[in-house]
Amino acid sequence: MSDQRLASWGNRWFTWSVGAVGVLLVASLLVGFVWLPSAHKDMSSGGLWDMICRAAGAPSTWYQGPTALASRPATDVVLTSDFLQRSDAVEIGRGATLAMQCVMCHGARGMSEAASPNLAGQYPDVVYKQLRDYRSGQRSSVVMYAMSQGLSDQDMRDLAAYYAFLPQASVVAPRATEVPQMVRVGDPLRNIPPCASCHGGIERKVGSPWLEGAPAQYLQTQLQMFANGTRRNDINGQMRNVARQMTPEEILTVGTYYADQPALAGTRKQP
Ligand code: HEC
Ligand code: HEC
Incomplete structure (x- = not known):
């Protein structure tokens, strides 16, 4: 048998193998670019072409208009580490007056008795950023x-200065709880950094809220919302990447842990 005869269409093995490779190729393209992405909630929202482009890793600006929702940044707010560190008495005073509309839900001294988050002693960059995100709709809450x-931009700065100035009155008795592994070391195998590396304890990164003493229900709901993408105003998806990988039990454990920590006045470290 000559070489020429081996690789010719007259040879049925040759024809079959070319055909089989073709079928395999089409099947794997369909699985990789259509079927798998369609099973993924985040990917299937924009139609077939959108799914194919995303699966291939094309930047969203190549296949979507600049106004498309998916290419909208998580937030418009740019935070710097010296944010609002120099707030003065005038700002705090104006903030106190504005905060009268917030008392109903966030408490007279910024400590909520309902399931709303506490604001007393919260970092000013957090209060300011969250207010901006609510106003623009990037964080949704009716x-x-x-x-x-x-609220004007200055109003939001004043409110942030006021709440940062309020002492955190502890609502829970100090409890000797063991620090969960997720808080202390995270899980390197799943690429989860420790909560304490952003939220304080090890280090505090700008924009990361003070969690100690917040209502457990609130913390757990926020983690679930980051996990399923209902809350997506975190810069670079830093919280979504963490929460998405957590099991429901872990969310329960860390939420309860942080809620049980006394929010004692004066224990908060400045960034
Ligand atoms: C009717 C009740 C209500 C009132 C009044 C209210 N809030 Fe809220 N606030 C909430 C609830 C509920 C949330 C949590 C919403 C969510 O899940 O995103 C919240 C969240 C916040 C957050 C985000 C906190 C965090 O840790 O992420 C800030 C900041 C805030 N409110 C500031 C204010 C300010 C300032 C005012 C007054 C101008 C105000 N709120 C008035 C109910 C209220
Ligand atoms: C890489 C830094 C980083 C790590 C690690 C991290 N967080 Fe966060 N977290 C943030 C930032 C930043 C925000 C604020 C996002 C925004 O701008 O809305 C946030 C927000 C939150 C909120 C919402 C609080 C509120 O008041 O709205 C909760 C709850 C939370 N984180 C819990 C956790 C827990 C639990 C862990 C560990 C399992 C963790 N975070 C790990 C950076 C981090």
Whole structure:
């Protein structure tokens, strides 16, 4: 048998193998670019072409208009580490007056008795950024969207200065709870950094909220919302990447742990 005869269409093995490779190729393209992406909630929202482009890793600006929702940044706010560190008495005073509209839910001294988050002693960059995100709709909450519409940029800075100035009155008795592994070391195998490396304890990164003493229900709901993408105002998806990988039990454990920590005045470290 000559070489020429081996690689010719007259040879049925040759024809079959070319055919089989073709079928395999089409099947794997369909699985990789259509079927798998369609099983992924985040990917299937924009139609077939969108799914194919995303699966191939094309930047979203190549196949979507600049106004498309998916290419909208998580937030418009740019935070710097010296944010609001120089707030003065005038700002705090103006903030106190503005905060009268917030008392109903966030408490008279910024410590909520309902399931709303505590604001007393919260870092100013957090309060300011969250208010901006509520106002623009990048963080969605019917109540806070309405509350933030009437606030100017200066109002939000004043409110942030006021709440940062308020001492955190502890609502829970100190408890000797063991620090969960997720908080202390995270999980290197799943690429989860320790919560304490951003939220304080090890280090505090700008924009990361003070979690100690917050209502457990609130913390757990926020983690679930980051995990399923309902909350997506975190810069570079830093919280979504963490929460998405956590099991429901882990969310329960860390939420309860942080809620049980006394938010003692004066224990908060400045960034
Ligand atoms: C009717 C109740 C209500 C009122 C009034 C209200 N809030 Fe809120 N606030 C909430 C709830 C509920 C949340 C949590 C919403 C969510 O899940 O995103 C919240 C969240 C926030 C957050 C985010 C905190 C965090 O840790 O992420 C800030 C900041 C805030 N409110 C500030 C204010 C300010 C300032 C005012 C007054 C101008 C105000 N709120 C008035 C109910 C209220
Ligand atoms: C890489 C830094 C980083 C790590 C690690 C991290 N967080 Fe966060 N977290 C953030 C930032 C930043 C925000 C604020 C996001 C925004 O801008 O809305 C946040 C927000 C949150 C919120 C919402 C709080 C509120 O008041 O709205 C919760 C709850 C939370 N983180 C819990 C955790 C837990 C639990 C862990 C560990 C399992 C963790 N985080 C690990 C950076 C981090």
